[in-house]
Amino acid sequence: MPAGRHPPDHAPLELERFLPYQLSIVSNTVSQAIADDYQARHDLGVTEWRVMAVLARFDGLSAREVAERTAMDKVAVSRALARLVAAGRVRRHTHASDKRRSVLGLTAAGWKIHDEVAPMARQRERELLARLGPDEQAWLRRILDKLMPQDGHES
Template identity: 45%
Template sequence: MSADDAEARLRLDSYLPYRLSVASNAVSGLIARAYQDRFGLTIPQWRVICVLARDGRLTQGQIVGRTFMDKVTVSRAVQGLAARRLVDRSEHHADGRSHMLALAPEGRRLFSEIAPLALAYETALISGLAPEEVTLLRRLLTRLQSAAAALVGEGERPPIG
C-alpha cells in the first residue's frame, strides 16, 4: 500500500487504536472521578490496591507486571498509598533492593468499600450488551493485548504482507 493510499484510507473515527483509546479514556475518566471524589484515590492507586487485595504481598516489580503500569506510576501510587497508611512496606528478605507490599487494615477496609462500586460500574457499562457479546469482547481484548505485546517484542514493526 502506498503512502497516498494509506492517507486516503485512514480516518481517525474508524481507526481501531484510536477508538480503543477513546473508549478507554471515557471509562477511565468516569471511574477516576468516582474514585477521586469519594475515596481520594487515583486510578493507579486503585489498581495497586486491587492487585494487593487479590494477590497478597508483592514487590513493586510484581505489581508492574500484573498491572502493565510503568515503574514510575506504580512507585508514585505506592508512595501515596503508604503515606495514607493504606499499604504496608516490609523488608524483602530475598532481595534487599526491594520491599514487600501488602494492604494495611485500612487498605483492606477501603477495598471492601470500593469493590462493589467498581463492579456496579462494570455492570452499568456492559448493561447494553448480551452475555455472549461480553464474552466475545473480553476474548477480543485479550487477543488485541497479546498482538500488541507481540509487536512490541518485534520492535513495534507492523507485520509485512
C-alpha cells in the first residue's frame, strides 16, 4: 500500500462531511455568538443560561429533570445550578410531598436576566434562519424534529 494511504477499515473520518460534527459546529458557533452577549453582561456561562432557559419554560423541575431536558451532563448541570443559586438567580426548595426532592425555579433576578437574554437569543436565531428561504426553514424544522430524541418531553 502506498505511503500515506490507509486500508479502508482505517480510513480517516471526513469530519467536515460527518453530520454529528457539522451539527456540533453549527450549534457551538450559534451558541457562542449568543453567549458572547450574555457572558459579558451577566457573567453567565452557556450551561447556566441553558439551565435558566429550561427553568423559565418548566418551573419546578429537579436537577435531574433539568439535565434530562437539556441533554447535558448531570455534573455540569449541578455545578451550574450551584452557581445560579449562589448568585440569587435560581431558588431551590424542598418538594411539598417529597422532602428528598429539590424543586428549582427562577428568582426575580433570574427572570430579569432571562427577559433580557431571551430576545437576544431569538434575534440571533432569526439572523441565522434568514440565510434560508421559507421552504428551507420549514424543511430544517421538520428534519430537526425527526432527529431530536423522542423521550416524551415537549420542547
